[in-house]
């Protein structure tokens with residue numbers, strides 16, 4: 001990590017009712033899983049949302065009367081960034097484990113899929129972002145690896161009560177063209193480096209490093225209002241549009 005704070009875009013992914021048992025007391029309230037991303041320009045390609053089954057999450061109320069679900073650590077940070085009524089204070093309305101929230105349907109802004117689902121990812125870190133990760137398998141090697149793991153292994157899906165229809169119909173969507181890597185850069189990198197699973201740490205790091213720079217400097221949008229333009233020229237504009245439409249927010253840590 002560099003010096004100074006990292007700027008993320010938080011994507012508000014709306015939970016579709018009926019809510020899971022642990023959240024049934026919050027019926028009719030607007031509930032969002034909030035995912036932190038560094039790549040707002042890829043959000044057209046979301047296919048699912050990742051949660052870590054054994055990690056603790058909380059639901060807290062924002063100053064706009066919405067309920068956000070993320071780690072307590074992120075809620076605390078948000079409470080110092082104007083998300084709650086009082087600096088440093090956040091009102092916890094539920095405590096959960098990731099596994100309590102798996103297999104839930106979400107409406108996510110920008111993606112072409114009408115509904116996407118919460119699925120398990122075992123490599124989510126507790127001390128970064130919100131603990132909620134939105135999945136863009138076209139452009140993120142981690143996301144593609146985790147999606148392939150779930151698609152290939154029925155036992156893995158069954159272990160977490162994930163139905164086939166929450167995973168199998170969801171394929172990477174071309175969003176950005178990266179020279180030498182094509183329209184599904186993460187898929188190309190996964191294959192080139194012969195990545196085996198989401199636990200293939202070193203190769204995934206290598207894939208991420210190559211794509212992050214190359215995507216930023218040479219990537220071109222294939223969809224949306226900035227189609228045909230370079231990522232470095234539109235990243236900020238897309239982030240601003242997400243925030244202006246209240247589909248997300250800016251978050252620092």
Ligand code: A2H
Nearest residue numbers: 036037038039042124125128129131133134135136139140
């Ligand atoms: B990125 P940095 Cl398309 N644990 O968003 C593991 N990974 C996490 C996380 C956590 N707690 N919180 C966020 N992330 C992911 C999109 C994306 C991302 C694309 C390509 C690359 C990429 C879609 N997933 O990240 O260590 C989120 O995934 C490559 C690093 O704080 C977030 O951006 O720099 C990124 O990692 C934040 O990682």
